[in-house]
Amino acid sequence: MKNTTSPKGNFFSALFCNLFGHHYVVSRKVTGHIKEYTCLHCQKQVTTDASGKLSALTPQMREINSALQDMYRKRSGRMVQNVA
Template sequence: MENKIPRLFSPNAWICAVFSHNFTVSQRITDHIKEYKCTRCGQEMTDTAQGFIAKLTPKFRETNAYIAKIHKRRRSRKVFAENDFSRAS
């Protein structure tokens, strides 16, 4: 999928302004937090801690990367513990 840069006067941005965005999930951070990208204009959004959707700023991008790192580490520990427990039985 090509990277679309949001522009002020693109026809797709006008379509999004009139008919709303067409967001698809671009990245899963955790089971509850996702990043979304509009297929027409390229605008990026993310889930917030309060459950709302907000514009993906550099601060949110950094926070999501850190949360993804923690989530990945916890999942790997959980899988390791489950495998270790199943071998002991």
């Protein structure tokens, strides 16, 4: 039997998303207000941009989110140490 799955999901899942829209779930929390989402059906990945809207998760955006997450973790770690 021929395998019809692709990196972005299978044909029927993509068709479902085209008809009814994507069903995004949070795949990674970058900061308190920036998150990365993945569609359950077609595996499309998006992230929130500077204006709060969803945009495609490109390699450049993934790198920016990683750097932002590192800075956010370091800053929140310092804030916790200063309070205690």
